[in-house]
Every structure is written in structure tokens, then in C-alpha cells.
Amino acid sequence: MAVKLTLAYDGTAYHGWQRQHRLRTVQGTLEDALQQIAGEPVVLYGAGRTDAGVHAEGQVAHFLSTRCLTPTDWTRALNALLPMDIAVRAAEGVPDTFHARFSAKEKQYLYRIHNGTIRDVHRQHLLWHIPKRLNVGRMRKAAAFLVGDHDFTSFCASGSLQKDTHVYLKAIVIQKRKDEITLTFTAQRFLWRMVRNLVGLLVKVGTGAVLPETLPAILDARDRRAAGPTAPAHGLYLLKVAYD
Amino acid sequence: MAVKLTLAYDGTAYHGWQRQHRLRTVQGTLEDALQQIAGEPVVLYGAGRTDAGVHAEGQVAHFLSTRCLTPTDWTRALNALLPMDIAVRAAEGVPDTFHARFSAKEKQYLYRIHNGTIRDVHRQHLLWHIPKRLNVGRMRKAAAFLVGDHDFTSFCASGSLQKDTHVYLKAIVIQKRKDEITLTFTAQRFLWRMVRNLVGLLVKVGTGAVLPETLPAILDARDRRAAGPTAPAHGLYLLKVAYD
Numbered sequence: 001m002a003v004k005l006t007l008a009y010d011g012t013a014y015h016g017w018q019r020q021h022r023l024r025t026v027q028g029t030l031e032d033a034l035q036q037i038a039g040e041p042v043v044l045y046g047a048g049r050t051d052a053g054v055h056a057e058g059q060v061a062h063f064l065s066t067r068c069l070t071p072t073d074w075t076r077a078l079n080a081l082l083p084m085d086i087a088v089r090a091a092e093g094v095p096d097t098f099h100a101r102f103s104a105k106e107k108q109y110l111y112r113i114h115n116g117t118i119r120d121v122h123r124q125h126l127l128w129h130i131p132k133r134l135n136v137g138r139m140r141k142a143a144a145f146l147v148g149d150h151d152f153t154s155f156c157a158s159g160s161l162q163k164d165t166h167v168y169l170k171a172i173v174i175q176k177r178k179d180e181i182t183l184t185f186t187a188q189r190f191l192w193r194m195v196r197n198l199v200g201l202l203v204k205v206g207t208g209a210v211l212p213e214t215l216p217a218i219l220d221a222r223d224r225r226a227a228g229p230t231a232p233a234h235g236l237y238l239l240k241v242a243y244d
Numbered sequence: 245m246a247v248k249l250t251l252a253y254d255g256t257a258y259h260g261w262q263r264q265h266r267l268r269t270v271q272g273t274l275e276d277a278l279q280q281i282a283g284e285p286v287v288l289y290g291a292g293r294t295d296a297g298v299h300a301e302g303q304v305a306h307f308l309s310t311r312c313l314t315p316t317d318w319t320r321a322l323n324a325l326l327p328m329d330i331a332v333r334a335a336e337g338v339p340d341t342f343h344a345r346f347s348a349k350e351k352q353y354l355y356r357i358h359n360g361t362i363r364d365v366h367r368q369h370l371l372w373h374i375p376k377r378l379n380v381g382r383m384r385k386a387a388a389f390l391v392g393d394h395d396f397t398s399f400c401a402s403g404s405l406q407k408d409t410h411v412y413l414k415a416i417v418i419q420k421r422k423d424e425i426t427l428t429f430t431a432q433r434f435l436w437r438m439v440r441n442l443v444g445l446l447v448k449v450g451t452g453a454v455l456p457e458t459l460p461a462i463l464d465a466r467d468r469r470a471a472g473p474t475a476p477a478h479g480l481y482l483l484k485v486a487y488d
Contacts, residue, residue, distance in 0.1 A: 087362050
């Protein structure tokens with residue numbers, strides 16, 4: 001039986017998604033809980049690897065188990081065993097051909113910025129605090145140059161082994177509500193650190209350090225050094241993974 | 245020169261407001277920062293003592309110092325020295341007769357409840373998670389019995405030395421937005437743990453365990469054992485302290 005899980009977690013206390021020897025990771029924590037319930041080792045396949053400190057509202061993962069529980073029972077048993085900063089939002093039975101990563105049609109990432117003078121004492125690990133006022137109009141103008149089919153080498157982490165750097169970036173939605181600015185990115189797939197690198201540059205546009213009109217040249221450079229810094233991990237959320 | 249500070253803090257990592265030997269407290273942390281700036285020991289007087297784990301959005305405190313800095317400079321210097329979970333929202337010069345506690349005319353406390361089935365992985369320390377659906381209408385009906393001038397002995401922490409247990413509770417406002425329920429309490433003064441004890445009972449009304457109509461009898465009992473349990477500290481915020 002294959003089970004698909006929809007997961008939320010706070011990445012603050014974890015060394016990212018992927019299981020690592022002797023380090024506390026989200027995948028490792030979930031696999032330990034699954035093994036306790038199933039009474040056998042369980043391998044969990046995630047739709048995307050989130051880096052250390054990155055959060056998720058809708059990570060998707062699947063596993064196979066000979067233990068026959070209803071989706072509701074898996075949800076209850078897991079939520080009872082898991083630490084408070086990981087939650088199973090939903091579980092459902094899926095065909096054995098389902099694969100959280102390879103069946104995914106689209107992903108959505110959210111980046112949250114706190115754009116206020118005084119720091120938010122409660123949400124230091126949840127939003128990137130930028131005291132300097134950002135111009136959202138300019139950021140939207142720059143984002144328009146990024147949407148579409150491009151070679152995103154300038155926004156791909158140096159050291160990445162990804163060969164195909166062409167990505168169809170379907171949408172970037174930038175919203176402002178009170179002192180919070182959110183950026184939502186939608187694409188079929190993303191390169192390593194791509195969202196954080198895009199946010200890093202868009203923030204430089206927002207402060208006025210980079211002009212929106214220079215975006216095409218930055219893309220054309222196909223050089224990570226041409227773009228801005230990498231935004232910190234703690235403002236990033238894997239929001240949604242869509243399937244057929 | 246007397247300076248009035250308006251403070252926000254996340255109480256999670258602190259043993260409450262009041263300075264204690266060898267324990268990390270909000271007052272102690274602030275006094276240490278003030279001493280570093282002033283070059284002399286500084287005593288800080290808070291409007292209200294918050295218990296361990298309780299947060300503040302608008303705690304008020306004052307201090308006297310021979311060091312002459314503008315309010316803006318005090319704010320900047322303190323925010324640069326303080327840990328990220330304490331922030332000075334405002335500073336202003338006040339007459340030497342001003343006292344954060346004795347000049348206060350009114351206080352407002354906020355209590356936040358997360359009333360949803362699945363736990364909120366990001367805000368475990370910011371809201372009281374109650375998975376069982378609460379009936380807000382019933383809670384409001386019960387709250388109406390509490391507003392006004394009453395002897396609140398039934399809601400005063402046992403072991404408290406407070407002699408005058410009469411409080412004029414000006415208002416209780418209960419609001420629901422999505423899966424968050426907030427309760428705002430306004431009064432000239434509060435007894436020790438009074439807000440958390442009121443919330444503990446109002447939640448029992450919300451689940452149906454206590455009927456709103458029994459509230460007058462609970463007040464009349466003048467016995468802590470007549471009321472409900474104490475709500476946890478981490479949902480409570482000192483929201484505002486008002487002065488003339």
C-alpha cells in the first residue's frame with residue numbers, strides 16, 4: 001500500500017529535509033516515527049528537499065508499507081508521535097505508481113519578508129526582517145522580466161550539479177499587507193536555491209540598489225555572480241506541490 | 245532625566261519579567277543593556293510583572309539616568325544591544341513624577357487560542373492550541389457575567405497575597421478569525437493570574453463543560469476551586485498600558 005502525506009513543518013530546529021547521519025532532519029524524524037508505527041523500516045520519498053531552516057506548509061511525501069492502516073489512522077498515529085514542529089495535515093492512499101517527486105506537476109514556494117522598522121520579537125525565525133522600506137512596485141516590475149522560460153544559471157547556487165538550467169517560471173506574485181511582503185513563486189521545478197537567489201535580487205531592486213530594467217542582462221549573463229545575494233533560509237516555505 | 249519605554253518581547257526564553265538571581269529575565273536583560281549604555285547601574289520599573297512564558301506587545305517601563313541621550317538614541321542603542329526577542333518600540337522623556345506602575349490608568353491583556361484540528365507548527369509558543377471546537381457565542385455569554393465590578397477571588401491564584409480582590413473589569417472582547425480566537429481584557433488592574441484563570445474557565449464554557457449561566461455562582465463562591473483550570477502562559481500578551 002502506498003500512502004501520500006501532506007506535511008507542515010517549522011525548519012528552525014532541523015538540518016533540512018534530507019536524512020543525514022547523526023543530524024536531526026525532517027525526513028529522518030518522520031522515518032523514525034513511521035518505523036515505530038509500521039514495525040518495519042520505512043523509506044519516505046519527499047517531493048522536494050528543503051534546506052536547513054526552510055519551512056513547509058505543504059510538503060508532499062510518500063511511502064510504502066505492509067502495515068494496513070487507514071489514512072486517518074496514519075495521520076493520528078504520526079501526529080501523536082511527531083514533535084510539535086512537524087504535523088501531518090493529510091494522508092491518502094495512492095496507487096503504487098505514485099511518486100511524490102516524479103509525479104509532481106507544479107510546485108509553489110512562498111517567501112515572507114517583514115518590512116518594518118522595529119523587529120518582530122515573535123517571528124524572527126519565520127520572516128526575513130528588512131527595516132529599510134522596499135518599493136513593491138519596482139519589485140513587481142523586475143519580477144515581470146523573470147517570469148517565463150529562461151536559463152536561470154544566474155540564480156542557481158554555484159556548486160550545483162544541475163545540468164538543465166532552463167526553467168519555465170509560471171508566476172511570481174508579490175503582495176504587501178501591513179508590514180509584511182510575500183512573494184509566491186510557481187514553476188514545474190526549481191533549481192537549487194533558485195527562490196532564495198531570486199528573492200535576494202528582488203530585495204536589491206526594492207531598496208533601489210538594482211534597477212528593474214537590468215534584469216534581462218542579469219539573466220543573459222548566465223553567471224551566479226551577476227545576480228544578488230542569497231536570501232536567508234528562514235523566510236522560505238514550500239507551500240504546495242500539485243499533482244494530476 | 246526619566247525615560248519611558250514601550251516594549252515588546254517574546255517570553256518563551258525568559259523566567260518572566262522580574263529580575264531574579266542567576267535566571268534570565270526580561271527586566272534583568274534590559275537592566276544589563278541599560279547599564280552598558282549609561283555606564284552606571286540602572287533600575288527599571290515595569291508597569292506589570294509578566295510570568296514565565298508570557299509575552300508583551302506593549303509593556304511599559306521607566307528608568308532614571310544621568311546619561312543624557314535623546315529618546316531616539318536610547319531606542320537605537322537598546323535595540324542594538326538587546327537579544328532579538330526583546331524590542332524597544334518607543335522611548336520618550338517623561339517628568340520625574342512618572343511611574344510606569346503607579347501612573348498607569350488601564351491595562352489590556354490579549355489571549356490567543358488556536359482552535360484548529362491540526363497543530364500550528366510555527367506558533368506553538370504563541371497560541372494555546374485547543375483542537376476541540378469552541379462555541380464562541382457561549383463564551384461571549386459567559387464573559388458578559390464577568391464584566392463589571394466583582395470580587396474576583398475565584399479567579400485569583402491561590403497563594404496570592406493580594407488583599408483587595410475587587411476589580412472593575414471594564415471589557416472582555418472575544419473575536420474569531422479563521423481558526424484563531426482572541427480574548428481581550430481591559431481593566432484598571434488585574435489580580436495575579438486573573439486573565440489566565442478567566443480564560444481557563446471561558447474555554448470550559450466554550451467546550452460545553454460549563455454553562456454560561458453558572459458564572460454568577462462561580463463568582464459568588466469566592467473560591468479558586470470553584471472556577472476552571474489556569475490557561476497556559478504562552479497564549480498571554482500584555483497588550484497595552486494606558487496613562488493620562
